[in-house]
Amino acid sequence: MFPAWRLQLREARLAVADGRWDEAAELLVQEPLREFWPAKKLSQELAVRLMERARQRMEHGQSTAGWRDLDRAARLGADEAAIGDFRHLEGHRRLDEALELLGRGESTAAMAALQQMDHRRLGGAERRTWHMIAQYLQSADVYARKGDLPSAIQSVELAQQLMPASPPAAVEGYVARRLVALRTTAEKQQALDARLHAAVAASNWTEVLAVAEALLELAPRHSAARQARQKAWMAVGMEVTLAHYPSPAARARQWKPSRQSPPAARSTSHPQHAKVDTVSERNAGQRIVAWIDEVGGFLICTGDEVVIGQPSGEGGVDVPILGDLSRRHAVIRRDREAYVLTPLHRTSVDGRPITEPTVLRDKSTIRLGDGVELRFRKPHALSSTAVLEIASRHRTDPAVDGIILMSESCILGPQSHSHIRCREWTGDLVLFRRGDHLMCRTQAPLEIDGQTCVGQASVAPNCRIECDEFALSLEEI
Numbered sequence: 001m002f003p004a005w006r007l008q009l010r011e012a013r014l015a016v017a018d019g020r021w022d023e024a025a026e027l028l029v030q031e032p033l034r035e036f037w038p039a040k041k042l043s044q045e046l047a048v049r050l051m052e053r054a055r056q057r058m059e060h061g062q063s064t065a066g067w068r069d070l071d072r073a074a075r076l077g078a079d080e081a082a083i084g085d086f087r088h089l090e091g092h093r094r095l096d097e098a099l100e101l102l103g104r105g106e107s108t109a110a111m112a113a114l115q116q117m118d119h120r121r122l123g124g125a126e127r128r129t130w131h132m133i134a135q136y137l138q139s140a141d142v143y144a145r146k147g148d149l150p151s152a153i154q155s156v157e158l159a160q161q162l163m164p165a166s167p168p169a170a171v172e173g174y175v176a177r178r179l180v181a182l183r184t185t186a187e188k189q190q191a192l193d194a195r196l197h198a199a200v201a202a203s204n205w206t207e208v209l210a211v212a213e214a215l216l217e218l219a220p221r222h223s224a225a226r227q228a229r230q231k232a233w234m235a236v237g238m239e240v241t242l243a244h245y246p247s248p249a250a251r252a253r254q255w256k257p258s259r260q261s262p263p264a265a266r267s268t269s270h271p272q273h274a275k276v277d278t279v280s281e282r283n284a285g286q287r288i289v290a291w292i293d294e295v296g297g298f299l300i301c302t303g304d305e306v307v308i309g310q311p312s313g314e315g316g317v318d319v320p321i322l323g324d325l326s327r328r329h330a331v332i333r334r335d336r337e338a339y340v341l342t343p344l345h346r347t348s349v350d351g352r353p354i355t356e357p358t359v360l361r362d363k364s365t366i367r368l369g370d371g372v373e374l375r376f377r378k379p380h381a382l383s384s385t386a387v388l389e390i391a392s393r394h395r396t397d398p399a400v401d402g403i404i405l406m407s408e409s410c411i412l413g414p415q416s417h418s419h420i421r422c423r424e425w426t427g428d429l430v431l432f433r434r435g436d437h438l439m440c441r442t443q444a445p446l447e448i449d450g451q452t453c454v455g456q457a458s459v460a461p462n463c464r465i466e467c468d469e470f471a472l473s474l475e476e477i
Helices: 004-017 021-028 037-059 063-075 080-103 107-119 124-146 149-162 169-201 205-218 223-235 271-276
Strands: 287-292 296-301 305-309 319-322 330-335 338-343 347-349 352-354 365-368 372-377 386-390 402-405 409-413 429-434 437-442 446-448 451-453 456-459 463-466 471-476
Touching: 004 021, 004 037, 021 037, 021 063, 037 063, 037 080, 063 080, 080 107, 080 124, 080 169, 107 124, 124 149, 124 169, 149 169, 169 205, 169 223, 205 223, 338 347, 446 456
Parallel strands: 296 402, 305 319
Antiparallel strands: 287 296, 287 471, 305 330, 330 338, 347 352, 347 365, 365 372, 372 386, 386 402, 409 429, 429 437, 437 456, 446 451, 446 463, 463 471
C-alpha cells in the first residue's frame, strides 16, 4: 500500500499536468509532503511556471492574480534571487508607466500608479522621489485652477529641483513647458486682476463681466472673479432666481430611459449555472460618468439591471472591468429596495460560492472569477441607491473610482452617508430624477454651462456644473 504522501504527490502531479496549478500549489505546501525530495523537485518546477504566469498576467493588467502567483511561487520555494529579479523588473516596468503619465501631464494618474507601487513595496528610493515630484505637479494644477499662480509656479520649481540628473526627456520637457506656461499665465492674470479691481471700484459692470470671464478662462476656480461676476449679474439684473432649464439644443439631448433591450441581453450558455443562465429583458438605462474636480470619477448607472463583465465592442456590459472575467459575468438587479445578484459565471458573496440569485446585504463582498472583488454598500438609510467599490487592484473602462447604482437620487457631499464622498465640500449636491429628466439641487447658487441658477436645475448630457466650492462634469457614455 502506498504511503499517504505518495498519493498526495500523485494528485499534485496530475493537477500540474491538467493546468490546475493553484490546486497543485496548495497540495505541495502541505505537511508532510513538502519534506520529501520528489515533492520539492515538483515544487521548484511549478514555482518557475507560476512566476512566468505572474509575468504574463501583470503585463495584461491582471496585477492581483499576478501577485498571487508570485506569492505561491515564493511559498513553493522559488529561488530568492529570481523573486528579487522579478520584483526589480516589475518595479521598473511600473515606474516607466508612471513616468509616461507624468510626461503627458497626467499627474493624478501618475500618483495613483506610484501609490500602487508603494503598496507592493516596489521601486524603493527612486519611486519615493518620483512620488514627491508627482505630488508637487498635482498641487500645481490645483493652485493654477484656483488662480494662485505663485504657489503653482513654486510647486513646479520644487518638482524640477527634485528630478534626478538624467530624467526622462518627456517628463523634463513637460515640466519645463509647464513652468513657462504658468509664468506667462501669471503675467496675464496680474494685469486682469488689476483691471477687475478697477472695474469693480468704478461699478463698470460691463467691464467687470468681460474681465471676470477672461480670468475664469485662465483659472476656472478663481474666487475673486466668480464673486465679481456674480455681483455684476445682480447689479445689471441678470441674476437667475428660477430653476435652470437647458437651451433647446441641450433639451434635444436630455437623458431618456432606454425603451428596448440591446441585442446582447441574453447570456451565453454555461451548463454549471443552467438555473440562472437566462436574463430577462433588461432596462439598461443610461450610464453617466461624473468627473469631480479634486475628488475623482464615478460611473452612475441609472438602469434597474446592471451587467458586469469584460469590456466588449458589442456593448451589453454596464460595468466593464479589465480583469479575468467573462464578457457577461454577473447581473445585479434592483427589486424595489433590494438588490439581487445573479451569477452567470463563477461568483461568490462573502466567501460563499453562489449559483442562484442572491440578495446583497450592506457591505457584502462580491468576488468574480479568480480575483475581481467588489464591495457592495447602501450608505444612506433613506435612499435605495447603492454603491459598488472596487476592492481589488482592477480597473474599469473608463477608469473610475466607484460605481453608483442610482435609484431615485445620488448624493454628493462630505458626510459618510453620501453616495459619492467629497470630503472637502461643506454642503451637498443631489442628482435626482424627475420623469425623463435628470435634475440637480443644492443650497448654493451654481452655474450650469455658464448659466447661473438657484435651487433646482435640469441638467443635460456633457454639461459642466460649478459653484464657488466645487466643480464637476457629467458625461454620458
